[in-house]
Amino acid sequence: MADDKAVYASVPAMIDFYLGETPILEQVPTYLCADRTQRDLVLDRLGELVVKPIDGYGGLGITIGPECSEAELAARREDLLTRPEGFIAQEVVPLSTLPTFDGTRMQRRHVDLRAFAHVRREGGRTTAHAVPAGLTRVAPAGSMIVNSSRGGGGKDTWIMR
Secondary structure: OOOOHHHHHHHHHHHHHHHOOOOOOOOOOEEEOOOHHHHHHHHHOHHHEEEEEOOOOOOOOOEEHHHOOHHHHHHHHHHHHHOHHHEEEEEOOOOEEEEEEOOOOEEEEEEEEEEEEEEEEEOOEEEEEEEEEEEEEEOOOOOOOOOHHHOOEEEOOOOOO
């Protein structure tokens, strides 16, 4: 298994190669900044994209173009010009929101849901079963970054069959 954000761009090809299948779910378009053509596209659209360090964790070092100041975008542009192999970029995904009690009042917070599945391949047949649990991550107030290491939290998640 690999946990490097640069792998995101190869996931559809990996599914095809290893399983001989086309992905059922779309993934967020991912641009490899190490590739000159893709980096140029990212630089042209820097204010519209999310840029992530490929070796980062917990939302550290992420820039969300539409939320950045001109100074933040200029700094990220410099990063992409000097160390392009260290970054990917993705389209901004508008996260859902849920009401969240912050200890004083209810607030609307951005969330994402991680669902889990068990996939089994026997002979030429592949079966997938959803695990009856999930992880709903909640962003801190004013943020779209849901990682707990950046102040995010979680909500109980029930998956009903």
